[in-house]
Amino acid sequence: MKRILTGLALAAAATLVTATPAHAAPVNPAKALQKQFVKGHGVRISEKSRMSVDGKSLGTSTTTGRLEFGKSGIVASDIRTSSPKGSLSSLFAAPPRIISIDGHSYVQGGLYSEDLPDGKKWVRYNGQPSGSTYNQLIDIFEPKVLKLVLSHAKSSKSGLYKGSVTYKDLAKAYGSRLDGSFAKIKIDYALKTNSKGLITSLTSSWGLDFGILGNSRSTTETRYVGWGSKVSIKAPSKSVWIDVKDLGEDSDVPQEIPDNALKEIPEGSLNSLAN
Known part of the structure; x- marks a missing residue:
């Protein structure tokens, strides 16, 4: 009898062990991202942004590109954006193509390619845009x-982080400030990660009632693929670009590149739209 009881105890113990296997703690996406910052490596992105007013679609903006990393983050990018008239991207005049490297941005297409001197195909601007794309309000590369x-995610099971933040909180994270009705708008998001904690997709959406102008809704989904792949981005040859300051004030080419990141929005400019 003692042997039987001993056998039953061992069997029960074995059952408990197999029924409750140890699970590794989920990898922190911020730490996983930090490890990707290796010179000469990067990630590819693809993105779709949809905007509607009163349920009527204004079209879909698509973005593709490559991001090159250094030891502390993005050091260069090559981004292409295609936007139908009336889309969120067109409202901010996102350049059709922009290469950013070494503190400069080289832009091509649309308004940026009109009436350029012979042989010139790019316009160079000082500075690099904040954010990896124009339509995604949540820049995962900003720590x-x-x-x-x-921290605002309601769930992180199976590598999924879902939650919402206000425009005010997001602007603060960017080092800016928003007040009034616009600051209260919620941005819903869903961030997915793989087993290594690397972000594979980010979807964000928000809505705003413009009164007689209609109720607008915007959703942007960004996918990140090829983490750790070799990326090498070069500036266009000097022979094919012209600095924007050399075009003159009468040029139809924009004097600066617009930026839709919250840290670049003048305080009060968006609040007037929401009131």
């Missing part, structure tokens, strides 16, 4: 922004 969305 404070990523920390914000992770």
